Amino acid sequence: MNRQPLRVAVLISGTGSNLKALIDARRAGKLNVDIVHLISNRADAGGLQHARNAGIPVSVLDVQNAGKGAALDRAIIRCLDGVQPDLVVLAGYMRILGADLVQHFAGRIINLHPSLLPKYPGLDTYRRVLAAGDDEHGSSMHFVTEGLDDGPLIAQVRIPVHTDDTAASLAARLGPMEHRLIVATVELFTLHAVEMGPDGVLLDGKKLTNPLLLKENGRLV
Numbered sequence: 001m002n003r004q005p006l007r008v009a010v011l012i013s014g015t016g017s018n019l020k021a022l023i024d025a026r027r028a029g030k031l032n033v034d035i036v037h038l039i040s041n042r043a044d045a046g047g048l049q050h051a052r053n054a055g056i057p058v059s060v061l062d063v064q065n066a067g068k069g070a071a072l073d074r075a076i077i078r079c080l081d082g083v084q085p086d087l088v089v090l091a092g093y094m095r096i097l098g099a100d101l102v103q104h105f106a107g108r109i110i111n112l113h114p115s116l117l118p119k120y121p122g123l124d125t126y127r128r129v130l131a132a133g134d135d136e137h138g139s140s141m142h143f144v145t146e147g148l149d150d151g152p153l154i155a156q157v158r159i160p161v162h163t164d165d166t167a168a169s170l171a172a173r174l175g176p177m178e179h180r181l182i183v184a185t186v187e188l189f190t191l192h193a194v195e196m197g198p199d200g201v202l203l204d205g206k207k208l209t210n211p212l213l214l215k216e217n218g219r220l221v
């Protein structure tokens, strides 16, 4: 069955390597999406160039031109409503969203977070994993709810922590895995396989008891 491409909007604050992974997967014909808009809260975000190179319209919504707090959230809602996304993807967006915005997009907004949630919400996850002596680390994709990095978990990727790892080496190994995780997770939405139910994630209509896990072959199981 040929489906219409999923209309995806992406929010970033930084280098945008995960945005680039989505663009590349789409370009390779592996992801049935139309990336309809990119929002950055920083005018100097490196990821803006990836979007411009791919012909994706961009908006910089920062404190200077959109205000902060609720005013900024309202500007984001206006901008996104103008492009009618099916899915909003936070890919390294480093601002906390207010309740109104989260509720406005409930069930159609997801976040990529560099930890095996519910462990280590918030910042500085690599350093915290090493300080705790954990033997594995990873990243999570989850629906966004009002709590910080707290919404229902959709999928994760796990990597081992090596004894000589530093925060930088862990981040360098996790990065490429996150790229595969974000693509595989967005693919689920293109297939209309996943939704936010009343008490958790529904996959093909059934409640997911544990987040899906990204395997070596790039599939989620």
Ligand code: GRF
Residues within 6 Å of the ligand: 012, 013, 014, 015, 016, 017, 018, 019, 047, 091, 092, 093, 112, 113, 114, 139, 178
């Ligand atoms: C990723 O590690 C993601 O988990 C976190 O921010 C980083 C974004 O990287 N939320 P990039 O801007 O996509 O390169």
